Amino acid sequence: MAKLVFTLIFAALLSSANAQNLQFVDGEIKAHTEVFGDRNINPFTKDISSHLSIDNSIDSLKGTISLTTFSLHSDNEKRDLHMYESLHSKAFPQISFRLDSIEKLDNSFLIKGFLTLNGLEKEVSSLAQIEDKNNHLVLDGSFSIKLTSFNLEPPRMLFLTVRDQIDISYHLDYIKG
Known part of the structure; x- marks a missing residue:
């Protein structure tokens, strides 16, 4: 029994030793x-925090990507508030966003x-293009959510209502290290 436990721990250590941050x-x-x-609303942020690692293949990519809501900005400061x-x-x-799995499709990846x-x-789920080149890993993709799925009510302003669906796109460039 002790050999089995030792073997499992050793295998886990080796696996994590191969991972690149x-x-x-x-x-x-x-x-x-x-x-x-009325109009489109397009907030964005470049203030992104990320803790991703990868083993030998793209489908081994794991980790989290985060942002602070106060870092989102659009062209209207009052609307941002x-x-x-x-x-x-x-x-x-x-x-x-906590990445769980990546599956290679024909010309893209399902994240x-x-x-x-x-x-x-x-x-x-997100469809993405992932490029692994020159020690960089670049992810370009998109997905949509509904505010009401997260117990958020679409804002109303007088007679105007914000659409429930939010379309999210991302471009993320990483260096393997």
Whole structure:
């Protein structure tokens, strides 16, 4: 029994020893929604925190990607204040994605993971292009969520209502290290 436990611990240590940490270099996360009858809302952030690692293949990529809701900005500062309030930013200032699995499709990758927003964790899937070249790993992809799925009400302004669906796109550039 002791040999089995030792073997499992040793295998786990070897597995983690092969993992390379990825250092976030540059990127952006964008959100898009619309105010019915008015205009588009496109907040974005470049202030991204990431803890990703990879073994020998892209499908071994694991970790988390986070942002602070207060780092999201659009072209309208007053609207941003409403956005922070609608996202319950004071109570839940972090939005994070925990990567669970990656599957190679024909010309892209299916990334599955768990998005935490408003204190709730929900499974999401994203289609992405992933380029592994010159010691860089670059992820470009998108997915959509519904605010109501995270117990958030789409904001209303007089007779205008924000669409429930938020389209999220990302460009993330990492150096293997």
